[in-house]
Amino acid sequence: MSVLRTTARAPIARTALAVLAVVAVLALTGGLLAPLDPLAQDTARILQGPSGAHLLGTDYLGRDVLSRLLAGTGLSVLTAAEAVAAAMLLGVVPGLASVRFGAALSWISLRAVDALMTLPFTLFAIAAVGVLGNGLHQAMLALGVLLAPLFFRVTRAAALGLDRAQYVEAAELMGASRSWILRVHIWRKVLPTVAVTTAHALATSLLAVSSLTFLGIGVQPPAPTWGGMLAGDLGFLAQQPWAPALPAALIMLTVGALNLLADAVRDAEPADAVRGAGPADTAVRKEHRDGLAAV
Amino acid sequence: MTLTTDRPAAPPATGRPTEEPLLRIRGLGVSYGTGARVLDGIDLDARAGEILGVIGETGSGKTTLARAVVGLAPVTTGRITVDGTDRTALRGRALREARRAGAVQYMFQDPLRSLDPDLAVRHLIGEPLAVAGIPADVRAERVLTALDLTGLDRALLDRTPGRLSGGQRQRVALARAIVTRPRLLLADEPVSALDASNRNHVLRLLDRLRHELGLAVVVISHDLDSLAGVADRIAVLYRGRLVEQGPAEAVLTRPLHPYSALLAASAPGLDRTRRAGLALLRTPSPAAPADAACVFAHRCPFADADCRELPQPQPRGADRTAACHHAPAWREHLSR
Known part of the structure; x- marks a missing residue:
């Protein structure tokens, strides 16, 4: 937990947290802040530039871009968060369990994760919505399943290093149960690693939601999302070449803030081997890089 | 500050070891x-x-x-x-x-x-x-x-x-x-x-x-x-075997195993007189058999053909054992 406190004191983390706080406020209140109805079409005013009536102009159906950006924040962020929450549930819990609950569970979970990591993201998402039906939650679940191996491997690598720590052996000598050791001695040390992974996964998920929306999977029109607006604007580059930059800037800003926060958490982790996680720490970072690359 | 124990079979807190x-x-x-x-x-x-x-x-x-x-x-x-x-x-x-x-x-x-x-x-x-x-x-x-x-x-x-x-x-x-x-x-x-x-x-x-x-x-x-x-x-x-045990004072001042003697003589804080035989204790015996079963034979200055047989801990007085074929006779070599 001291890692998180150290992170909160870092200037770069504070900047990232400020950006994310603004995004969070917009996600919660964006629809209320929108000056116009984000779904209202005005075919007489399509593809207009910024003006007093429409501060960021209108899109190809005459809808107010600013209102759609504000109203779309919640859906964009919450869908990404839903996917990451599913990934954490499917990845962190088995990752911890695989370390302390027997070789059989470890072997089965590792093979399942290996199988998941071989699946191409887009094809799996299309197959999932084909089986489960095209809906927001189905798409997020599919994304969560594909992100879960990242959490699994990172959590497992961190927990494996800690599992061999002498204070864990000392706890075993006290008669501590497996769940006690996980809760008291391992979980709180895995938490910073999970926090870093979560920040990176949120960023990845935000981009993935945008990609899925671009493909017509997940959030359905006319509901506004950043990814959906980006996809729509790309069809009218000749008329409004600057239009995709607005949702893209919001995506980049949020993803950038998440990545900066993740880096700050990672940098706040102690570099010494007091926790017995010296070599394991390297393994965690490798798992992290490999996992993100796979997604 | 004292700590009382609530264990039913707690021994008397006298500091004197019990027999069992x-x-x-x-x-x-x-x-x-x-x-x-x-x-x-x-x-x-x-x-x-x-x-x-x-x-x-x-x-x-x-x-x-x-x-x-x-x-x-x-x-x-x-x-x-x-x-x-x-x-x-x-x-x-x-x-x-x-x-x-x-x-x-x-x-x-x-x-x-x-x-x-x-x-x-x-x-x-x-x-x-x-x-x-x-x-x-x-x-x-x-x-x-x-x-x-x-x-x-x-x-x-x-x-x-x-x-x-x-x-x-x-x-x-x-x-x-x-x-x-x-x-x-x-x-x-x-x-x-x-x-x-x-x-x-x-x-x-x-x-x-x-x-x-x-x-x-x-x-x-x-x-x-x-x-x-x-x-x-x-x-x-020594190398996974108990070579000697006994009262601390006796083991430190009158060791019965050459390895115990070597340890006692090597301790920097101990009496100088006890270090007199250090050079001898550090010199392996040329008569030590290559197939000795005694774990200390390869470093022992007193090793001989007897050491082919693994020495078992033998009682040597009250509450004391030593696993050496030559205990305590080897001590005579030190005094020569």
Whole structure:
């Protein structure tokens, strides 16, 4: 937990947290802040530039871009968060369990994760919505399943290093149960690693939601999302070449803030081997890089 | 500050060892993966109120001996009983329950590694009680008692191990070990990382605790100086075998095994006169057979053809054994 406190004191983390706080406020209140109805079409005013009536102009159906950006924040962020929450549930819990609950569970979970990591993201998402039906939650679940191996491997690598720590052996000598050791001695040390992974996964998920929306999977029109607006604007580059930059800037800003926060958490982790996680720490970072690359 | 024990079979806290051994080790053998014996044929006793020093060089099996007693090393042969309970037969839930009872405690060599760096001192000391399900109010009281017994300032309660000195950390480890009111405490190199002042403090503390709590204390050390002033009895290990054991004074001043003599003569803090034979003790015998069964024969100045046969520990006076074919006759060579 001291890692998180150290992170909160870092200037770069504070900047990232400020950006994310603004995004969070917009996600919660964006629809209320929108000056116009984000779904209202005005075919007489399509593809207009910024003006007093429409501060960021209108899109190809005459809808107010600013209102759609504000109203779309919640859906964009919450869908990404839903996917990451599913990934954490499917990845962190088995990752911890695989370390302390027997070789059989470890072997089965590792093979399942290996199988998941071989699946191409887009094809799996299309197959999932084909089986489960095209809906927001189905798409997020599919994304969560594909992100879960990242959490699994990172959590497992961190927990494996800690599992061999002498204070864990000392706890075993006290008669501590497996769940006690996980809760008291391992979980709180895995938490910073999970926090870093979560920040990176949120960023990845935000981009993935945008990609899925671009493909017509997940959030359905006319509901506004950043990814959906980006996809729509790309069809009218000749008329409004600057239009995709607005949702893209919001995506980049949020993803950038998440990545900066993740880096700050990672940098706040102690570099010494007091926790017995010296070599394991390297393994965690490798798992992290490999996992993100796979997604 | 005293710590009363609520164990029904608690020994009288007189400081005088009782006759019946609390820890009884018979024929202990420990092997790891490759099958090579790390410990072989160890017979050892420790009585309540007694400090037993286990000494030997690095790799002699001292730590493995202690880890076998607490169930951290695989016992391949022999039995270890504590207060009449066969610890080697405990498995699964029974082992966990025995550990939660806290009658046997083990102090790891390095408190920096054995104390969770994220937990405050109050949680570290109280953890064995929390694991055993002791209510929080009782736990808090016993943590304070253990803290006082080990001479730690209560202001340290909320500090993490990283914010303690080496001596303080060692005492926190000791406080955690005694908070369960154990009968047997195994301390692995408790003073090896400490300066002289802290070393004396911790050793005095162990001495006091065995008096006040009627503890049987097994102190593992490679440093004879550490044991000289505090141990009642000393057991000497060499390459996994017990070569000599007996009253500390007798083992240090009149060793019966050449390896014990070499250790005693090599100790820098000991009497110079005892170091007179050091050169001879360091000279291996040219008559040592290549196929000697005695583990010390290749370094022994007195080894001969007899050493082809493995020497078994033989009684040599009251409460004393030595595993040497030439004990005590080899001592005559030193005086020549």
